[in-house]
Amino acid sequence: MSGKNSLFDGVTGSILEEPTSDLFSVSEYENFEEDDMYDEKSEVEFRNSQHLIVYKDNALIFGRYGNLNAVELKLVNALIAKVNPYSDSIGMMSFTRKELVDMGVATIQWLYKSIDAITYKLQQQVIRLPKKNPKTGAVDNILSYDKVNLFYKSSWDDDTGEAQFMFHPDIQPYLINLRSHFTKYHLHQLHGLSSYYSIRLYELFRSFLSLRSVQAGNFKLTRNVQYATLRDLLDVGNKFKRFNQFQELVLDLAVKELQKTDINVTYSLPDRRKANSRVAVKTIRFEIEARFGYRLDSDDMEVDMAILKNDTYRQLLQFLASKNASALLDTYGVERCLSNLELLQSQNKKSVPIKNASAWLVKAIENDYANSSSNGPALEELLGLYKEEDRHKRNFIEEQLLHTWNDLDSTVQKEFLTNRFDSGVVAMKYVEYLMRVVSGNKPEPVKPKLSKDAMKENKAAVQDALTNITDTNW
CATH class of the missing domain: 1.10.10.10 (Winged helix-like DNA-binding domain superfamily/Winged helix DNA-binding domain)
Structure with missing residues (x-):
């Protein structure tokens, strides 16, 4: 036409x-x-x-x-x-x-x-x-x-x-x-x-x-x-x-x-x-x-829990059927759902666009990406490892950030999830990393930290070896 x-x-x-x-x-x-x-x-x-x-x-x-x-x-x-x-x-x-x-x-x-x-x-x-x-x-x-x-x-x-x-x-x-x-x-x-x-x-x-x-x-x-x-x-x-x-x-x-x-x-x-x-x-x-990923302005109205839950529910309805939105709210609560809606909005504005936002949001709420302190696939997705197109940034995430993420202050974590490599503490660390890569002095990959359960297993194995008198190879 x-x-x-x-x-x-x-x-x-x-x-x-x-x-x-x-x-x-x-x-x-x-x-x-x-x-x-x-x-x-x-x-x-x-x-x-x-x-x-x-x-x-x-x-x-x-x-x-x-x-x-x-x-x-x-x-x-x-x-x-x-x-x-x-x-x-x-x-x-x-x-x-x-x-x-x-x-x-x-x-x-x-x-x-x-x-x-x-x-x-x-x-x-x-x-x-x-x-x-x-x-x-x-x-x-x-x-x-x-x-x-x-x-x-x-x-x-x-x-x-x-x-x-x-x-x-x-x-x-x-x-x-x-x-x-x-x-x-x-x-x-x-x-x-x-x-x-x-x-x-x-x-x-x-x-x-x-x-x-x-x-x-x-x-x-x-x-x-x-x-x-x-x-x-x-x-x-x-x-x-x-x-x-x-x-x-x-x-x-x-x-x-x-x-x-x-x-x-x-x-x-x-x-x-x-x-x-x-x-x-x-x-x-x-x-x-x-319009989603926002919080009601308490200066304009008295925001009680019923009002906040209703507004969060309406935000979820842009992505999910009503029964699924209700189930997520009942299971994980208002704050967790709202925090991950905010994260989805910030990811959209600052990062690589998320192609299936509904599925991503469900996983984000279930794994609490917005307040994640976990490792493995959930953290890799949260940090955008496989969506990052820049090779150096992807290597930085995989070799450095993944293994130090849980040691970062929560404000620094949220800063990165919002701004990515545009600004903030992690962005500055990336600049240092990139300068060393360019100069031929690439930092060694950070060794993954053992979980508490793995550390207990290792300690128990050492103790068993020390107390096993039939083992003469030590």
Whole structure:
């Protein structure tokens, strides 16, 4: 694709593959991973919103939702999160006000006031979905579209306090039997977003930097998006005609709110190379990065253990299914999981990228790489022995660092795991090592220290030899 129908004009990223011809399908691979929050039933009950995942065909991600507000869009996504994407059909879906409050859709007061108006409006809502390639299923023309009703039927029962919705048959193919060209995200990521545009931008950015991509070790990418196309995707219409209005009320607000989610976003304006430039904006360059390996700021809130555990759990969900994240937290505790999430983030920024981040993180938590004092394969992987491409650095790790690691102060260890050879005590030792190698006076490899058990065995063997009077060879 090229020309006026092209959404993007470039992508960069140190460990991201170049985009395929399908500019809208960078979200997932052909087959999505198996998630653990579904029962093998025709309908899925509401569950803890931590476990609910939204699955959408990319045509829905790039669709136009008309005049929905943030609460209405959250309600639609909450209903979509109830859909089992493995099923062949979708039945009637119901919810109570309390369930919507628990899922972060709106306050109970707002729902008591507006539930009837919401059901009426959503019943009438028509959305525009871009055409898909009939052979590949990819969205390849954003100027051609189908108009589809969201819901076929809706009702409100005041006696039971339940609202019911049935998705329109024309929309159901975009929600079930998904095998490729779709995006998924955790519903709770929308809780802190108050703007319709923030929600829509989160979905777009998550389709660019998919959860599958993060799990594979790709934590950051750059996207150039055409300003005119972005306005169209967000249904801005005649609002915010001046760019500074759009910048303040859409972009800046979204960037601030997205700091509450599992991604961080910054942007720049390539057309305006000078600070005071008034050149017309044609392109917006977004930097999107997975957000994990951080600690809650105790200055902003009272961080009790329940809050800290919940936040750590959400960080783990970028890499693991909910049952596996819960199992690691229950087995090893919050501090160990959080320390190794921090280590994964520092390894990504300072070291060779980790290709299978999910598997690495599980091993890191199980072996506690962040606070490792062990030897053997776990320590070799922790120190990046086999990922280090520089021959001298690899030799330094193998011959020197491995055998002195446990003698180093914990602050020095963490300094190296964060900065590698860029700075710190170990980096300085490496410089000394390299200078001696270059001068032809290479240091002798450090002899591995015996473990306490091995030392006891050796001492016992010597004692036996000394007390064995039949042995005359000593």
